[in-house]
Amino acid sequence: MLTTRFAAGLLFTAPLVIAAACKPSSSxxxxxxxxDDGGTENGVTFSCTQTSDSLCTEELAPESAMASEQxxxxxxxxxFATGPCTRVGVVGCCVSSVITQCFYSSIExxxxxEACTSPKTWMGASDGGAEAGGxxxxxxxxxxxxxxxxxxxxxxxxxxxxxxGDATGTxxxxxxxxxxxxxxxxxxxxxxxxLAVDAxxxxxxxxxxxxxxxxxxxxxxxxxxxxxxxxxxxxxSGDLFWMGEDxxxxxxTTGGTATTLFTGTNxxxxxxxxxxxxxxxxxxxxxxxxxxxxxxxxxxxxxASYAGFPGxxxxxxxxxxxxxxxxxxxxxxPLAGGDPVVLASTDPNDVTPTSAVDGPTAIAVDxxxxxxxxxxxxxxxxxxxxxxxxxxxxxxxxxxAIAVDxxSVYxxxxxxxVDKLSPKPE
Numbered sequence: 001m002l003t004t005r006f007a008a009g010l011l012f013t014a015p016l017v018i019a020a021a022c023k024p025s026s027s028x029x030x031x032x033x034x035x036d037d038g039g040t041e042n043g044v045t046f047s048c049t050q051t052s053d054s055l056c057t058e059e060l061a062p063e064s065a066m067a068s069e070q071x072x073x074x075x076x077x078x079x080f081a082t083g084p085c086t087r088v089g090v091v092g093c094c095v096s097s098v099i100t101q102c103f104y105s106s107i108e109x110x111x112x113x114e115a116c117t118s119p120k121t122w123m124g125a126s127d128g129g130a131e132a133g134g135x136x137x138x139x140x141x142x143x144x145x146x147x148x149x150x151x152x153x154x155x156x157x158x159x160x161x162x163x164x165g166d167a168t169g170t171x172x173x174x175x176x177x178x179x180x181x182x183x184x185x186x187x188x189x190x191x192x193x194x195l196a197v198d199a200x201x202x203x204x205x206x207x208x209x210x211x212x213x214x215x216x217x218x219x220x221x222x223x224x225x226x227x228x229x230x231x232x233x234x235x236x237s238g239d240l241f242w243m244g245e246d247x248x249x250x251x252x253t254t255g256g257t258a259t260t261l262f263t264g265t266n267x268x269x270x271x272x273x274x275x276x277x278x279x280x281x282x283x284x285x286x287x288x289x290x291x292x293x294x295x296x297x298x299x300x301x302x303x304a305s306y307a308g309f310p311g312x313x314x315x316x317x318x319x320x321x322x323x324x325x326x327x328x329x330x331x332x333x334p335l336a337g338g339d340p341v342v343l344a345s346t347d348p349n350d351v352t353p354t355s356a357v358d359g360p361t362a363i364a365v366d367x368x369x370x371x372x373x374x375x376x377x378x379x380x381x382x383x384x385x386x387x388x389x390x391x392x393x394x395x396x397x398x399x400x401a402i403a404v405d406x407x408s409v410y411x412x413x414x415x416x417x418v419d420k421l422s423p424k425p426e
Contacts, residue, residue, distance in 0.1 A: 139394050142410075142418045143176040143183045149412040151195035151204070152362075152401040154178065158215065159410050159418055160202050161401070162192035173204055173213065176418060178408070186213045187220045194242075194271075198235040198253060205230040210242050223251065224258055232280075236273035237295060243271045248278055248293060261297045270313030270322060279303075279335075281310035281322055290320050290333060304333035304340045314365040319385070321370050323360040330357055330372055330383065330390075343370060343383045344390040356381060356390035362401045364409075366424070373399035373411055380411050382425065394421050 146163035148171070153160045159178055164171040173187040173195070190211075192204045203212045203223070210224040210233060223240065224230075232243040240253050241261075246268055251258040261278065266288070270281040277292040288309045293300045303320055308329065310322040319332045321343075328346035333339065346355040359376030369382045373396070380394040380402065398414030408422035 139419050139421045140180065142178075142180055142420050143174070145174050145183060145416045145418070146170070146172050147414065147416045149400045149414055149416060150192055152403045152410060152412050152418075153195050153197040153202070154403045154405055154410055155197055155199075155215070156405075159403075159420075160186075160195060160197050160215070161412055161418060162190070162195040162204050163416060164191055173202060175202075175215070178405075178410075178420070180420075184217055186215075186217050187211070193231050194233045196233045196235050196240075201253065203233050203235065203240060205233050205242060210240070224249075231269070232271035234271050234273045234278075237275055239273075239295065241271065241273050241278055241295075243268050243280060248280060250278075250295070250297075259297065261295075262293050262300055264300075269311050272313050272315045272320070274315060274317075277335075279313060279315055279320055281313050283309045290322055292320075292335070301337070303335065303337050306331070306340055311360070312363050314363045314370070316365050316367070316385075319365075321363055321365050323357075323363045323372055325360050328355070328357040328360070330360065330363065330370060332370070332385070341387075343385075343387060344381070356383075361399060362411075364402045364404045366404045366406075369424075371402055371404055371409055373402050375399065375414075380409065380421070382409075391425070393425050394419070 142159060145161070146165040148164040148166070149161055150164055151162040157177065158175045160173070160175045162171065162173050168191050169189055171188075171190040171192050172185055173190060173192060175184045175186060176182070186202060187204075190204070191206045193207065194205045196203045197215065200215060201212050202215055203210060205211075207230065208226060208228050209222055210230060211220055212223050213220045224242070228244045228247070230242050230244050234241045235253065238253055240251050242249050246264045246266060248261045248268070248271075249258050250261050264282065266282040266284045268280050268282050270279075270290075272279045273295065276295065278295055279290065279292045281290050282288055287305065287307050289305045290303045290310055290313065291300045292303055306324075308324045308331075309326040310324055310331075313320055313322045315321070315335065317335075319334055321330070321332045323330055329342050330344040331340045331342050333341065344356045346357045355374075355377065357372070358374040358379070361373045361375040363370065363372045365371070365385070369384055371380070371382045371393075373380055375398055378395050378397055378399060379392045380396060380399055381390050382393050383390040393409065394411070396411055396413045396417070396419060399411050400414045401412040403410045404424070407424065408420050409424055410418070410420050412418055
């Protein structure tokens, strides 16, 4: 058995799946490596279906606690016609015409990551270990695009995302309906670093440029092209906001002259906007903080000083939330100002490969929970805003970005996959 311990006492157990060589039996059937069609030998339960002259799969018998999951898994394992994937617990059983197994989990992320055909549906439970079926949640692959995804945005109709591709200038801006469907390529030959959307337009940064394209596709427009490095973009109140290393800028979405709202001395990282303020995180030489600035410009106010290095941020009507990839934590502070509250962190004594916060890459918030992606262990996580136990709600290969709406969680795999978790776990 493979056992993985998550932070806050979450224990996940997965049956081991291995590849083995099949042998033709005397009757002409496909057999497992010991010459049998199936059964138990030395406590190992196995089954074999041959996909070529030499490959099959074997399954090790589960512990009783995983029996129900294993039965579902065994129903898919060894069947290799093209079809959907099924996820149970932290184990993925894949029906695929091109590989012999699909073990899609943070425990073994190297086997069959992209081999399943679209659409791919994972069926499991929000605790990662309960029986599939009632009370479960589903992750559906909406699309696959270029590698090195960097940003995601959603509206009521579509998911929009940015990917850098395999080399500079080979990235794209794309969209797919939130209900699933055909992918639309909105722009190509890009090197995007951030993405935002309003009612009519998608905006993105590419280092020294801010560009836009209509949400339904059309001509790409250069909004700003100056010397500088732009790493974040947001929209709000009819304006477009973007951020450089130590500057915050604004321009009307209808066009006009860009305004510098603030120039600082520290390194700016995360950006968010509401109807009143622009919010940003900044990192100094040894400490950081989160600040707000009136959208009309003025003097920034420190919301919270922080003995760490805040990165991406999210806001609601009450709080600002941020991740810290250096100190491996997720925190909040009241927008009105106050002491930071750590919602989740990695236990420094936890040496297992999967923890509540492990190389966080992106953060989002809804009315009740904070969500984030872990680049280190591939977990998509949530924790109640009011505090509680962090929970693994999904897994992905190198997850890079996350967004939420009233019913679903959307996240990107660094390998180019767009996934939707619906309904959101409670």
